[in-house]
Amino acid sequence: MARQPGADATLLVVGATTRTAGIEGISAAGADPGAMAHTPSADLEVVTYGRPVRAPVVPVSPTGCPTPAVVTRAVRELVGLETVAVDAGLAEPTAAPTVALGEEPGEDVRESVAVPDAAGLVERAHDLGRRLPGPFVVGETVPGGTTTALGVLTALGESATVSSSLSENPLARKRAVVETALAASDLAAGDLAGEPVEAVRRMGDPVLAATLGLLRGADEAGTDVTLAGGTQLAAAAALYRHGGGDVPLELATTSFVADDGSADLWGLARDLDLSVTATDPGFDRRDHPATDAYARGEAKEGVGMGGALALADAAGVPMADVRERTVALADRLLAFDPPTP
């Protein structure tokens, strides 16, 4: 499974919500806390249609940084990338077509159980993953997802650092959340090593459960799969490894995550035997509020952005074209009135 994703790959974007995102100060995936529950639904619409359709929000950070879904959409338009949205537990409706796997949002990780039907979700995603034609690439949209990723990594006993959609990573705050979550589950760090389904049930989110299942299904079918994202997808890989999965895995992410000194993507990749491709879209070479925000360290990754950039690269699309299309889509998105409910 470790080869570079080809331009003929299908990008699966797995979306869900977790009540963990409601904890103050851990996520920038929405203009305000009320908008955040709609962000994954809106992200899937941006990938599918180029703008929100039913989600009554424009997915931006509190500072106005547009969702990484615009980068994925830009690549989709430039290379005719096929995308499939997977609903692993969206809280709010979306007009994007989805493959529905679960439909129950995740609970706050500070509760004793974070993903009540983790086993069922893993199983249904496994079934989908073994059936889908390959190669495929898996990305995610789940606000609060780096905190649940940290929870899972901690429970498994892996390196407990993750990246952030905020330019200043609130890692201390996330660690405090994870400490509370471990206590609620009566666990210490490393207690769930080798028990990935229990780790995601106690400390994870629905996207992590679904991604674990997709990896197992692809493994069973011998299908090439690439992880498109940063530390959240690395946490999914950790779940796969802790269940005995030994197929080589590729992680395609952005230079923003790879260069994030507050995370330790390279250490995680080494520990988990992941081959990393980090693509730099050169946003520092384009003066625009959207690209400037990324260059400052906001958003960094998400909605398959790193995988989409790798696919654009594999298809021979110059990054300058990706930048121009991204800027055009971001301008259109930021000028768009949110849909009425």
Place this chain on the structure above:
Amino acid sequence: MARQPGADATLLVVGATTRTAGIEGISAAGADPGAMAHTPSADLEVVTYGRPVRAPVVPVSPTGCPTPAVVTRAVRELVGLETVAVDAGLAEPTAAPTVALGEEPGEDVRESVAVPDAAGLVERAHDLGRRLPGPFVVGETVPGGTTTALGVLTALGESATVSSSLSENPLARKRAVVETALAASDLAAGDLAGEPVEAVRRMGDPVLAATLGLLRGADEAGTDVTLAGGTQLAAAAALYRHGGGDVPLELATTSFVADDGSADLWGLARDLDLSVTATDPGFDRRDHPATDAYARGEAKEGVGMGGALALADAAGVPMADVRERTVALADRLLAFDPPTP
């Protein structure tokens, strides 16, 4: 709305089942009656992935003629056509991503009510149609759909002829079904003129209800929409006209339907003020079991085939390329072992 669909249009494929399809001898949309309930789910998978993924059937007629979904898929691959599957009431699961509108299959039209929640389905499709970016093109997959179309046309008092997926149109059999259906609803021909929602509730199927709603929504939003299909889509246009819809409409169909002497597409189009584009894929110029079956008059249309051909034409793709891609996909489909349940 009457302009030729451009290559930038999104194709919506609205899928559902109706128990009407279980009536012997009215549909060729499945290898056997047991397979027919899976056909729309499989068709949506063929459009999305090029082959069945979860539906445990290979969608072919009893004589082995492959589903028109392969033609739509061929065009999708050739022009990067964006497609969105709409679930208006599938009886069986699909691995295709869908926008779910209803999820209740239609009843047998010989019952007094054929689409119990017709009003709700029209309303939800209306909401989707007014939100979706345009231009869009609407196709269908619903085995038994020409019989329900005949039912609706009869109830509205429009010209009561429809085409068929069988080379010999069992029109007398369909008319007998419609007579029984009218009697079950205590109706005579023309009794529901001007009452489209009641006509589809009594005599239609979920796809007709959803398409009526999509047309109304596009009308409200001023979005360009093209109907991609034959007499079933003409029946949807009849519903729209009987509700007072007066925007010019384009119907993009295949030469197989346009040339079908047993149907009266041109008369319907005149009565309903539809501008017709009939595209000939030249299947008589390609010697292959799949193209030969179409040239003999099997299948004829469905799953947006006529609209897809018009989009290929608008994009400047030679029909010879469409034929070669269709044949390659049909060979792959016919050699494919149906997925295990």
